[in-house]
Amino acid sequence: MVVTESKELHLLRYLDMRMHLSDTDKQYYVILEKGYEGEKKFAARLEGMSDRLTIVHDLLLEWNNTFFQIDTLIIYDTFIHLFDVKNYEGEFFIENEIWYTKSKKEIKDPVLQLTRCESLLRQSLQHHGVNLPIKSHIIFINPEFTLFQAPIDLPIILPSQLNRFLRRAICEVPIF
Numbered sequence: 001m002v003v004t005e006s007k008e009l010h011l012l013r014y015l016d017m018r019m020h021l022s023d024t025d026k027q028y029y030v031i032l033e034k035g036y037e038g039e040k041k042f043a044a045r046l047e048g049m050s051d052r053l054t055i056v057h058d059l060l061l062e063w064n065n066t067f068f069q070i071d072t073l074i075i076y077d078t079f080i081h082l083f084d085v086k087n088y089e090g091e092f093f094i095e096n097e098i099w100y101t102k103s104k105k106e107i108k109d110p111v112l113q114l115t116r117c118e119s120l121l122r123q124s125l126q127h128h129g130v131n132l133p134i135k136s137h138i139i140f141i142n143p144e145f146t147l148f149q150a151p152i153d154l155p156i157i158l159p160s161q162l163n164r165f166l167r168r169a170i171c172e173v174p175i176f
Contacts, residue, residue, distance in 0.1 A: 002043070002057050002058070003036070003039045003040050003043045003057045003058055004058055005036050006032065006036070008032060009029070009032040009033060009036055012025065012028070012029040012032060013029070013033070016029055034087045034089075035085075035086075035087055037087055038085045038086060038087025038141045038142065039057070039058070039071050039072075039085050039087075041085075041087070041141050042071070042072060042083070042085045042139055042141050043057050043072065045162070045166060046072070046074075046166070049074075049166075049169070053074050053075070053076065053169075054074070054075040055072065055073070055074050055075075056070075056072070056073045056075070057071065057072050058070075058071070059073065061120070061121070061124060063120045063121075063123055063124040063127075064120075064123065066120060068116065068117050068120045068121070069117070070082060070083075070084075070117060070121065071083055071084050071085040072085065074169065078132065078133075079132050079133045079134065079135060080121075080125075080132050080133070080134045080135070081134075081135050081136075081137070081169070082114075082117065082118055082121060082134055082135070082136040082137075083136070083137055083138075083139050084110065084113065084114045084117065084136070084137075084138050084139070085138075085139045085141055086110055086138055086139065086140050086141065086142075086145075087141055087142050088140060088142060088145045089142045089144045089145055090102065090144065090145070090146070091146045091147075091148065092107070092145070092146065092147050092148070093147065093148040093149045094147070094148075094149050094150050094151070095149060097109070110138050110156075111138065111154060111155065111156075114136050114137075114138055114155065115136075117136070118134055118136045121134060122134055136155055137155045137156065137157050137165075138154075138155060138156045138157070139157050139162065140156060140157065140158050140159055141159065141162070142159060143159045145158070145159055
């Protein structure tokens with residue numbers, strides 16, 4: 001398992017031990033820390049698969065002057081699986097394609113982030129002569145995450161679906 005913390009997380013962790021962070025910086029630090037923990041949990045779940053599949057964690061790529069980050073890629077002979085890991089906790093819902101916390105605070109749409117990342121990866125690969133299909137999913141790793149009113153066709157894997165999903169991935173069944 002090779003998941004490394006970002007330089008930003010490392011710096012904020014260091015600063016948090018030595019000074020009082022502003023509320024905004026503290027909130028950002030907590031989000032980065034939680035995301036890092038979620039990525040480590042997902043990487044640990046994939047650990048036994050690495051002898052059968054090519055698994056790459058923590059990619060920071062640039063295409064066309066745009067940086068994008070990929071949590072995990074699984075590379076098969078015939079396709080690539082891209083995963084964005086979210087360690088959200090609590091209750092969320094979707095209404096008119098907008099994501100909210102249970103307290104009705106709007107949040108960034110993780111599906112839009114995934115779509116952008118997939119598009120940039122595809123463009124970069126095609127530029128380098130690689131034309132493998134890419135299948136993308138958001139992995140909600142935290143068992144304390146609940147999502148209400150989600151359309152069935154969203155590219156998401158909920159905590160209760162993860163074991164079955166990974167068993168299919170281990171068998172190298174394309175999960176489309």
